[in-house]
Amino acid sequence: MQKIISLCKRRGFVFQSSEIYGGLKSAYDYGPLGVEMKRNLMNAWWRDTVHSREDVVGLDASIIMHPKVWQASGHLSGFSDPLVDCKVCKERFRADKAPAVEPGQEVTIELADKGRAKAALTYIEEQFGVTLKRSGRQLNGAKAGDRPYVCPNCGSPFMSDERNFNLMFRSFYGPVDPMGALASAIESGEFNGLSGADLRQKLDGFTKDSTVYLRPETAQAMFVQYANIQQSMSLKIPFGIAQAGKSFRNEITVEHFIFRSCEFEQMEMEFFCEPGTEDEWFEYWKETRMGWWKKFANNPENFRVRTHEASELAHYAKGCYDVEYRFPWGWDELEGIANRTDYDLKKHAEHSGSKIEYFDPVERKRYTPYVIEPAAGATRGVLTYLCDAYHEEQVEGPKGTDTRVVLKLHPQLAPVKVAVMPLVKKNGMPEKARALVDALFRRGINASYDAQNAIGKRYRRHDEIGTPWCLTIDGETLEDGTITIRDRDTMEQRRIPIDDAVTEIETLLRSE
Known part of the structure; x- marks a missing residue:
């Protein structure tokens, strides 16, 4: 695990937040390569969950919601x-x-x-x-x-x-700071003689009207906006609402690098279905989500599904599966697939006084949908694939046996898709390399121009950050218009026409 943490800092994947001030515990900044990898993972999830289906739509909700949302959901009293x-x-x-x-x-x-x-x-x-x-x-x-x-x-x-x-982050909403009124009340003696619960109640009275919370999960917004989305989009049951974004939990135990932190990103979907069909959809989403995680993995055997025991289930859940990954410290949760029943919709209907139902125009009946929730951690997903991709092997070099460190990231997740390298910085090679990088950019392919150090060191550098392919412009390019394409995992090289390079990379990306 320490090798992965070291690589993340050395190569610009993840840094400790506010490091020059001593760092902030459990807070991390994603560097140039880390932010690309995280976005690639979340985009892949969005394509698969929303853009590849007709029955799931998206939502991007506010991080700060009305405090009554958290009262209805039970977070304020039980979280x-x-x-x-x-x-x-x-x-x-x-x-x-x-x-x-x-x-x-x-x-x-x-x-x-x-x-x-x-x-x-x-x-x-x-x-x-x-x-x-x-x-x-x-x-x-x-x-x-x-x-x-x-x-x-x-x-x-x-x-x-x-x-x-309480694990929720509290803040104050509005331009007036309630601490001013609180300070005045203390100075005037309003709190004299108070203690325990009475003191706490008096203190809360000065802040409750402006108190808000950072969301501890993205799920509740999808329940609160269920009726708006269903009606505005004329959606028929079954359908889902997906959201990816940041959540915040005042975690007690922060551990294992970015695995558990106070600020994290989730990829959640609430799938609304007719009561009586929830078991079928529960199994469907378990298999679908497990298959999605495995398709990007080098070692799919390191993923498993674990069924929650009855004693582990949340109060709202009829059943729950965890997709787990075998991290260096052991098996741990990557995604939960829960049967939340109709608990959330009914709670919000009760507390808001709104009708949150579905009317079936064919059966001519109304009901509160059941909900199947696949909820994945995006930041945990990044750590998962870093662990899965990290590989060391012994290779023969000009100075004897050497250790090659390579991140065997799936091309869809790799921060940089292709590196373009002039063999030397003369004879027109840099110009041809720059022109090829520009052509790749125009096709939406994240490419990197690299002319620093010897060609062997450049290959090793891109092996370590997970770049799937390297294109080298050399002397033969000037003679016959061909370049070398090198595969990261096999280190095999072959020559292709420089005019076909962009199409070749696009074909390779599609084939993966």
Whole structure:
């Protein structure tokens, strides 16, 4: 995993946000190659989900919605996790995701280094009256308490009480800052004598009229706009509404690079169907979505579908599948396909007072549609295909055996489709290369002109960023009008007429 993270920074895929100021935890910026790859992935999803079907349309909804949307959906009351702070390593984590242990079980606490282990040994003895034995950076002799878990970072059983944290980002809407009125109320003594729930209620009273939230998912806008879209487009059940865009969650555990972050992009679709047909469509979308992920993969065996147990299901779901990928740390979720029943539409109808139904003109009946939701993570998809594509191999070079690093990205996902290289910077070769790059641009093909370093280093550079093909203008080009085309994965080279180069690349892209 560390090699992929290093490549991402070195080659301009992903950078830590605000890095010159020390970075911001769980925030990332997509560099020149990363933004191309992410857009290629999301465009491929859009083409497959919306542009290749007649029964799915698109939506691009506001990130900030009326707070009542989140009251109706249950996010304001239920979108929280039980959190615990480790008193040894200070890690904050979700209690329901922590490693399980038996009460009284002996556990090993492992710190990052010997110095921290020594400090923790002293701290535990002073704060908890427990004497442990240290072996390097490990502390032995601790026992689990009444709670059936330990810290996932260090293994410590010394933890704070569980507390619920809301995962939604809060902001204020409108030009007037409610903090001014709040400050005045504090100065005038309005809060004197208040504490606990009474204090919280009084504080909320000053901010509730202007409080809004950044959306934690794109799904709710598709439910709220269901009636507008169905009526304006004269859509008949079954049909879907698709949306791709940013969502925000105040994640407790941020981990594995861009896999889980506070700001991320989703590719979601809500498919509305007649009650009684939902099981059929549930299976259909499971197979369809699994097939889509596999078609871009070098190793499709690293994708699987996992069925949720009844205990895992969200309160609104009748059933759920996860498309999972085998990441370097193990199997983890890439996309969820959920049968959300009619829960969301009925909740919004109840809270808004609007009729959110479908009238079947053939059967002459009204009903609330059921919803099948394939919800994929775009940023997780980028990480998935980076892991799938990363490849190292030993090749013979002019100085002996060398390690070639290559990203075997599917051509549809590759940031740069083709590199054009003059063998030398003279004899008219750069001019011919520039003209070929311009011809590729005119056909909508993202090409790169590269004349830096020796030709072998240029090939390696484009292998590492996943460029599928390299076109080289050399001495023979000046003699017979042919160029070399090199394949990234096989490194095989062949000559083609320079006049056919654009058509050749277009053919190769279509064949993939």
